[in-house]
Amino acid sequence: MREIYADHAATTFPRPPAVAAAMTAYLNNIGCSPGRGGYKRSLDAARLVYESRSRLAELFNAARPEQVIFTPSVTYSLNLLLKGLLRTGDHVLVSSVEHNSVVRPLSRLAGELELQVEFLQCNPDSSLDPLQVKKKLRPSTRLVILTHASNVTGALLPVYETGEILAGTDTFYAVDAAQTAGSEEVDFAALRCDYLAFTGHKGLLGPPGIGGMCISERAAEITEPLVEGGTGSRSEQERQPGFLPDKFESGTQNVPGIAGLNAGVLTVLDAGTEALGRQKRELTERFRQGLAQIPGIKVYGPTDAAATTATISVSIEGMDSGDLSFILDQAYGIMTRSGLHCAPYAHRTLGTFPAGTLRFSFGYGSTQLDVTEILAALKEITTAR
Amino acid sequence: MREIYADHAATTFPRPPAVAAAMTAYLNNIGCSPGRGGYKRSLDAARLVYESRSRLAELFNAARPEQVIFTPSVTYSLNLLLKGLLRTGDHVLVSSVEHNSVVRPLSRLAGELELQVEFLQCNPDSSLDPLQVKKKLRPSTRLVILTHASNVTGALLPVYETGEILAGTDTFYAVDAAQTAGSEEVDFAALRCDYLAFTGHKGLLGPPGIGGMCISERAAEITEPLVEGGTGSRSEQERQPGFLPDKFESGTQNVPGIAGLNAGVLTVLDAGTEALGRQKRELTERFRQGLAQIPGIKVYGPTDAAATTATISVSIEGMDSGDLSFILDQAYGIMTRSGLHCAPYAHRTLGTFPAGTLRFSFGYGSTQLDVTEILAALKEITTAR
Numbered sequence: 001m002r003e004i005y006a007d008h009a010a011t012t013f014p015r016p017p018a019v020a021a022a023m024t025a026y027l028n029n030i031g032c033s034p035g036r037g038g039y040k041r042s043l044d045a046a047r048l049v050y051e052s053r054s055r056l057a058e059l060f061n062a063a064r065p066e067q068v069i070f071t072p073s074v075t076y077s078l079n080l081l082l083k084g085l086l087r088t089g090d091h092v093l094v095s096s097v098e099h100n101s102v103v104r105p106l107s108r109l110a111g112e113l114e115l116q117v118e119f120l121q122c123n124p125d126s127s128l129d130p131l132q133v134k135k136k137l138r139p140s141t142r143l144v145i146l147t148h149a150s151n152v153t154g155a156l157l158p159v160y161e162t163g164e165i166l167a168g169t170d171t172f173y174a175v176d177a178a179q180t181a182g183s184e185e186v187d188f189a190a191l192r193c194d195y196l197a198f199t200g201h202k203g204l205l206g207p208p209g210i211g212g213m214c215i216s217e218r219a220a221e222i223t224e225p226l227v228e229g230g231t232g233s234r235s236e237q238e239r240q241p242g243f244l245p246d247k248f249e250s251g252t253q254n255v256p257g258i259a260g261l262n263a264g265v266l267t268v269l270d271a272g273t274e275a276l277g278r279q280k281r282e283l284t285e286r287f288r289q290g291l292a293q294i295p296g297i298k299v300y301g302p303t304d305a306a307a308t309t310a311t312i313s314v315s316i317e318g319m320d321s322g323d324l325s326f327i328l329d330q331a332y333g334i335m336t337r338s339g340l341h342c343a344p345y346a347h348r349t350l351g352t353f354p355a356g357t358l359r360f361s362f363g364y365g366s367t368q369l370d371v372t373e374i375l376a377a378l379k380e381i382t383t384a385r
Numbered sequence: 386m387r388e389i390y391a392d393h394a395a396t397t398f399p400r401p402p403a404v405a406a407a408m409t410a411y412l413n414n415i416g417c418s419p420g421r422g423g424y425k426r427s428l429d430a431a432r433l434v435y436e437s438r439s440r441l442a443e444l445f446n447a448a449r450p451e452q453v454i455f456t457p458s459v460t461y462s463l464n465l466l467l468k469g470l471l472r473t474g475d476h477v478l479v480s481s482v483e484h485n486s487v488v489r490p491l492s493r494l495a496g497e498l499e500l501q502v503e504f505l506q507c508n509p510d511s512s513l514d515p516l517q518v519k520k521k522l523r524p525s526t527r528l529v530i531l532t533h534a535s536n537v538t539g540a541l542l543p544v545y546e547t548g549e550i551l552a553g554t555d556t557f558y559a560v561d562a563a564q565t566a567g568s569e570e571v572d573f574a575a576l577r578c579d580y581l582a583f584t585g586h587k588g589l590l591g592p593p594g595i596g597g598m599c600i601s602e603r604a605a606e607i608t609e610p611l612v613e614g615g616t617g618s619r620s621e622q623e624r625q626p627g628f629l630p631d632k633f634e635s636g637t638q639n640v641p642g643i644a645g646l647n648a649g650v651l652t653v654l655d656a657g658t659e660a661l662g663r664q665k666r667e668l669t670e671r672f673r674q675g676l677a678q679i680p681g682i683k684v685y686g687p688t689d690a691a692a693t694t695a696t697i698s699v700s701i702e703g704m705d706s707g708d709l710s711f712i713l714d715q716a717y718g719i720m721t722r723s724g725l726h727c728a729p730y731a732h733r734t735l736g737t738f739p740a741g742t743l744r745f746s747f748g749y750g751s752t753q754l755d756v757t758e759i760l761a762a763l764k765e766i767t768t769a770r
Contacts, residue, residue, distance in 0.1 A: 005417075007422055007424075011416075014413075015412060020408070023641065027408075032398055038707070038723070104624060107623045207641045209457075209637075226464070227490070228490040229460035229464065229485050229490065230460065231485075235726070235727050238485070238488050239492055239493065250486065251486060252584070254457060254595075254639065256592045326423060335424040335427075337422045
């Protein structure tokens with residue numbers, strides 16, 4: 001049975017062969033840690049890290065490579081900005097479709113710091129009217145945090161419009177690009193945001209275990225690190241150095257991950273984000289049209305292809321999404337993710353809590369044949385019932 | 386010129402070929418994320434993570450594999466336990482040779498939480514008398530934190546004796562095994578500690594970017610996570626799940642790193658920690674004896690081979706350690722690390738602050754020939770002056 005991978009919103013697979021090759025090349029040809037010695041292998045490691053940092057700055061249009069911070073995951077990046085920025089009593093605006101990587105740390109902080117957390121209520125298709133931001137913004141609002149796209153429906157949120165609304169205010173602005181980096185235009189400067197959190201192992205085609213964040217100069221100054229420790233710089237100081245990127249990068253870095261991500265980003269830059277996004281969107285659009293012709297399938301999220309990523313959530317009436325995912329896997333070799341997708345708020349917004357949905361998501365390795373076979377399988381399953 | 390790598394205390398190099406092979410095998414043959422889907426590739430990833438966790442539990446003698454938490458680095462592990470455990474006004478005992486991965490977070494917390502941080506003063510050779518712990522322990526002491534071995538001199542601290550002293554008290558006990566795991570006996574049960582922080586890329590022979598911690602059941606219950614987010618479990622809850630290991634593992638895991646570490650740990654288990662440690666100790670002992678015969682070289686740390694790891698710090702009178710490291714690299718291909726080694730307190734203890742020392746450290750790939758050539762180079766350098 002042919003395998004059909006339709007879970008690219010979880011992680012990309014298969015990756016460009018250059019990714020594993022770059023990781024192996026680092027381990028075999030360099031192998032050492034950057035900034036920890038003056039010998040060639042250590043300098044080579046530092047150069048590799050700088051190359052990857054520069055390439056990400058190019059991709060995201062960050063003014064200085066040092067504004068790109070490496071972290072173990074986008075979850076870490078989001079925790080870092082929330083815990084590093086927020087203070088007692090702060091007012092925070094957050095969309096109603098955020099992932100648990102925002103919901104859970106924010107929920108804990110809300111209790112500890114008596115935060116005033118207010119939701120920007122998304123529409124039932126999980127789109128968001130930027131007027132919500134205008135309406136709920138206060139002069140004292142400390143932070144607005146938005147995911148660029150829902151990981152459940154693929155709905156794109158108005159992150160650029162929100163940037164315009166917030167420009168010039170004292171409010172900090174964070175965008176979670178976990179679902180969009182590498183497929184949608186993610187422009188740090190044009191977003192006018194303070195924090196752009198990203199992961200390496202989805203649209204950037206890198207390995208799991210590496211992610212990062214672009215950070216504005218004003219945010220870098222006042223954000224506290226999540227982890228302090230050895231940086232190889234200013235070792236005599238018992239306080240963390242204050243400059244970028246060292247302030248936020250302590251301990252031996254994940255250089256194999258950074259090398260793999262570097263290869264992934266190079267692939268993205270070579271192919272072009274726009275071309276990669278267009279290809280996924282075309283597949284998704286064909287999938288959406290096919291779904292509309294299968295009776296009994298409900299599709300969630302915006303219906304306009306331009307308003308979504310390559311992620312689609314569906315349900316079949318009277319059928320558990322877990323069962324459906326299981327049948328697709330066992331009988332058709334189609335890999336999907338069912339349930340709540342670590343995003344209970346998004347499902348509450350959609351009215352699909354707590355049952356959840358079945359999620360299909362396309363990516364770098366997806367083909368027209370995949371779409372054809374998935375549609376055929378769904379037709380067979382719904383007809384057989 | 387032959388390369389001689391003598392910086393194993395920074396990271397191991399070269400690694401067993403099985404490490405890169407395991408990472409590539411994961412990326413090519415599995416590639417997906419554990420716990421995020423029900424399909425075979427996701428289950429295979431979960432099995433791989435569990436295998437690595439179990440193997441570490443075996444190595445460290447932890448009762449349950451779930452007590453082993455994966456983290457991006459030992460620096461993260463140390464930050465997690467300090468920030469997750471300590472509360473306002475707590476009394477903390479810490480050795481005077483700790484790394485900046487303890488010093489820097491503790492220094493920040495000391496200010497924010499009005500901690501009472503007291504030093505367990507090490508001897509000028511950086512050894513520690515366990516009586517120091519007995520003397521300074523109060524009934525209210527919240528935490529004792531000790532590195533198993535100094536990363537500057539290799540001096541082994543009395544971590545087992547301290548465990549005996551603390552057993553049965555309410556004081557939490559943390560051991561930093563960054564410099565010892567894989568070469569010294571590191572037995573979580575026998576240490577009677579609550580936190581055993583380790584890194585994957587030194588004595589455990591894995592790649593950089595992966596580390597972890599063993600945690601006691603009582604500590605797991607009250608320690609707050611450093612990062613909250615998606616765990617693939619209890620997705621409906623807006624609070625982090627309370628059970629191990631999910632409480633402390635949020636976001637997509639570094640599965641390539643875990644796979645590489647798994648291969649490293651298997652190598653350690655196959656060879657045996659004792660045999661690996663003995664081999665390094667023999668090289669170090671011969672190196673120490675050779676150093677004693679070169680006039681003008683001062684060696685720091687305990688003189689008894691059984692009291693140290695395979696790390697030795699030296700200085701040549703009137704010569705900057707950075708210059709010496711540079712000459713060794715450029716003229717002899719010998720890679721070392723000079724300066725403060727991210728451990729200013731250790732150098733204060735030794736009386737080598739702020740100039741620092743030159744550090745040699747041996748490991749898995751070190752040979753008798755390495756020792757011979759390093760001694761010959763040092764003889765030549767000191768004679769030429």
